[in-house]
Amino acid sequence: MKNWNIKEIQNRIDEVLPAGRVVPRHNKDGHFYEICENEHPIYPSVTGKLQVLKDPGLMNYKMNRAIESLRNFMFGLINLPDMGDIDKACEIAGRVSQDILEDAGDIGTRIHDLREKIFAEWIKTGVKPVDFLSFIPPEEVDIRVTSGIRALRKFVDERDYIPVACELLVYSHEYKTAGTLDDLGLMKKVDRVGDPTCDHKNLIGESQYSISRCINCDYKHHYEFVLMDIKTSNQLKDHYFFQVSVYWRMFWKLMGAKFKPEKCIIVQLSKENGNYKIEELKELAKLAQYSNHMIKTNEGIDFIKVLRKDNQRVVAPLMKL
DSSP states (O other): OOOOOHHHHHHHHHHHSOTTSEEEOOBTTBOEEEEOSTTOOEEEBHHHHTTTOOOHHHHHHHHHHHHHHHHHHHTTSSOOSSTTOHHHHHHHHHHHHHHHHHHHHHHHHHHHHHHHHHHHHHHHHSSOOSOGGGGSOTTOOOHHHHHHHHHHHHHHHHHTEEEEEEEEEEEETTTTEEEEEEEEEEEEEEEEOOOTTOOOOSEEOSSTTSOEEESSSSOEEEEEEEEEEEEOSSSOOHHHHHHHHHHHHHHHHHHOGGGOOSEEEEEEEOSSSSOEEEEEOOSHHHHHHHHHHHHHHHHHHHHHHHHTGGGOOOOSOOOOO
16 A cells, blocks of 8 residues: 555656657558657557457347348338348348447547546546536437446546546557557545444545545545546457556556556446446456567567568468478
């Protein structure tokens, strides 16, 4: 356990990652970042580096939605200009799952953007906004967005989460990758519950976010430095854990071991009922090691593609016996 100082963390971030150090260079081929130091390398995103991970659940989802669409066509549950136009039905079937995924992604992006505005205001003023929902623009009428922001408010209230930085651009020369880290913050951890009838208002500690004890009972808590990733998808995919572990390693390698986050969590915000779920990443060092293997495998696949450029299948001359 240690006493964290928010300003000290923020000053270190400003020193190591000043504005303009990492610049997005996204294009039609994906997300890329220029590192504005030394030779100004341009690295692909963490997601791009982990493309070797194919999600069978997503592939099955797309297939099932296409089958469902064709079934609806066959039984007359959807109308086409010409019910005999099977090509049109197949076109719709092939598109329906992508439309659903794009809609879900758009909702997730809007929730993400609102979270950034809320936390940025909080970090700037040092005061938690009274009403998170007031950040939702009047033209936003989708109740899924409102649910996500309600879930966010519930999380920060119940877990006593205090944002330190958000949407932080990080990179790694070792991994040759970069990306946008969602959130860094302090989160309360109760070490001893003490007397359940006590309000624990009389606390003693070195500072607001230090190890604190109640003078009236055995209650004790401290704050942990947390790296947090926000998700709005209905299910947490396995590859999320590889991504977050890469962000964790990239961040503390840049900052130094003194600023290594003690915990990594994925917070799933519900688009339906205003609730949230937390999943903590265990054995972070080992996860990061496996992530490195994934990155190296992806580099190997890219290497093979270069060898086979222009469909050149003979990648090396045959040896004479």
